Amino acid sequence: MNELTIEGYLTELGKKEGTPGGGSAAAYIASMSAALIRMVADIQKDKKAYADYSEEITQALEASHALRKAFEQLAKDDAVAFEPVLMAYKLPKGTDEEKERRQEEVQKAIKGAAQPPLEMLEKSHDLIDLIEQLTRMKMKGTIVNDLMVATLFVGTVLETAVLNVTINTKLLSDANERNALEKKAIERLSTGKQRISQLRQTIEYFLEKNEWPESI
């Protein structure tokens, strides 16, 4: 899918066939956030003012690239994640034994379908880590704007991923399993939103005053 042109991907996304859907789109937004983080690190890399951070910047370059790739993979995983659920629903349900087996397979497949968005929630926190790290370097100029954009993008990824977890977990018959997965997703969303809100406040401070707050 990552070899599609943007044009081609958007056409697929707009078709009534369910895949790719919003989950893959969210993963690409995360990849774009990672790419913007990489761009910021790349711009800082050769500037003398950040020579003290040279090792950290090299690490951020690598980490942001790896995250971009991980989210591209998640876009692909998400696009096919519901297929096993549809397959499982097609299993025979003539005998009690068949019904039981079908039910087990369906539930297993649903848990599988919730995995890509759960993974997106986890990895969104890795993106936030990187943005926080770059923010602490107190850089100057228009690249700060790009850090803000990267931050905004992660917020949308978190919210979309939670929707895509719960759309699956709703179908789980085991209330304990359902609650455990939903609780995890909501915890990742809520801590993520707090971190993003803090980041936005810090970056907005810079964008308004052209200097960083004392305590970051």
Place this chain on the structure above:
Amino acid sequence: MNELTIEGYLTELGKKEGTPGGGSAAAYIASMSAALIRMVADIQKDKKAYADYSEEITQALEASHALRKAFEQLAKDDAVAFEPVLMAYKLPKGTDEEKERRQEEVQKAIKGAAQPPLEMLEKSHDLIDLIEQLTRMKMKGTIVNDLMVATLFVGTVLETAVLNVTINTKLLSDANERNALEKKAIERLSTGKQRISQLRQTIEYFLEKNEWPESI
């Protein structure tokens, strides 16, 4: 640019060269929102339950496609929008006359660079129009989730576009012009956010209760 593969675009986005940057990425998020809206309309199109809406759905299909294309164009426009500013800064500034001319050209180019994000703000409202329209059809099932995702995406587009307007308008020396453009951008953001918040509330109601609130 729209003929780049997703892979190729993300690599360009991650490079230290300034373009494409966050503005084009936001335009693609808007295109993805438009594609998801198109998908929802496409799924409803042949369903008997929505036969009464058949004409409206056909219009929504066309309008969402046109918006997707418009945002793809804006992604391209945004990627080159700052070039005239850089060109203008290179004009000679030896004589007073040259200085004056250079200043005029720079200011004109900056206003031009603010146009794509201003246009994104306008067209984001067109996306919201479409989501509102589809919501009023009180559809059922998982496609409601896609409407929510489309809504979340527009929110990010609005916020990113405003940042990209003000990063340019900050450079305008004429305070009246600067204020007028910023006021317009902030008005579009603030009414957009209100509309999105209303939509989210309505869609969340459905996602929780599996029925639509009375008054939409």
